[in-house]
Amino acid sequence: MLHIKSIPAFNDNYIWLIQNNQNLCAVVDPGDAEPVIAYLEANQLELVTILITHHHWDHTGGIEKLVAKYPTITVLGPENSNIEHLTHHVSEGHRINLFNEEFLVLNLPGHTLDHIGYVGDGKLFCGDVLFSAGCGRIFEARQSKCIIHYKSSPFCRRRRRCTVLTSIRLATSHLPWQSNLITSSSMNTETVLIKSELRVSLQYQPQFV
Numbered sequence: 001m002l003h004i005k006s007i008p009a010f011n012d013n014y015i016w017l018i019q020n021n022q023n024l025c026a027v028v029d030p031g032d033a034e035p036v037i038a039y040l041e042a043n044q045l046e047l048v049t050i051l052i053t054h055h056h057w058d059h060t061g062g063i064e065k066l067v068a069k070y071p072t073i074t075v076l077g078p079e080n081s082n083i084e085h086l087t088h089h090v091s092e093g094h095r096i097n098l099f100n101e102e103f104l105v106l107n108l109p110g111h112t113l114d115h116i117g118y119v120g121d122g123k124l125f126c127g128d129v130l131f132s133a134g135c136g137r138i139f140e141a142r143q144s145k146c147i148i149h150y151k152s153s154p155f156c157r158r159r160r161r162c163t164v165l166t167s168i169r170l171a172t173s174h175l176p177w178q179s180n181l182i183t184s185s186s187m188n189t190e191t192v193l194i195k196s197e198l199r200v201s202l203q204y205q206p207q208f209v
């Protein structure tokens with residue numbers, strides 16, 4: 001069984017920590033190494049893996065320090081990216097064995113072109129793609145490209161078969177839900193759809209450490 005915790009960083013980032021029963025753990029998008037190291041040492045955990053969703057500094061800024069402190073760890077990240085210190089590049093369809101749980105990699109372009117997500121243990125680690133009642137800003141792709149990709153992705157095909165999304169929890173990298181809901185109060189068709197999508201999923205509530 002895996003245990004999922006969130007480590008707060010910066011103003012509103014969450015660095016997700018995935019831990020097994022043997023005190024081994026992975027972290028997702030460590031933008032800052034200090035809170036991660038503090039948590040690992042306080043809880044006597046051994047870091048073995050870093051999962052990266054995209055290249056933004058608030059998701060990657062802590063990699064260098066963590067690799068220096070734990071030189072044997074594996075660092076997984078997007079295939080089409082120049083992020084330093086990655087030991088493995090992954091993309092859509094790759095399956096990762098993490099503590100005997102299978103995690104599927106999804107390409108999620110839009111917020112950035114290199115953005116990927118990891119689905120496993122009933123959760124989607126979706127970085128800056130989805131938030132509660134909203135989604136990440138699209139910086140590097142046209143909206144149409146994102147929608148075309150989404151409709152053709154295995155994740156969406158599974159959703160149409162109603163087999164996955166209703167039971168998956170979202171592990172987002174920020175939680176700007178209050179401002180999103182305020183924005184959504186003047187909603188157009190698009191935000192209605194987004195809210196409808198999110199209603200069928202469960203928002204994974206961060207547990208502060």
Ligand SMILES: [Zn+2]
Nearest residue numbers: 054056111128
């Ligand atoms: Zn970002």
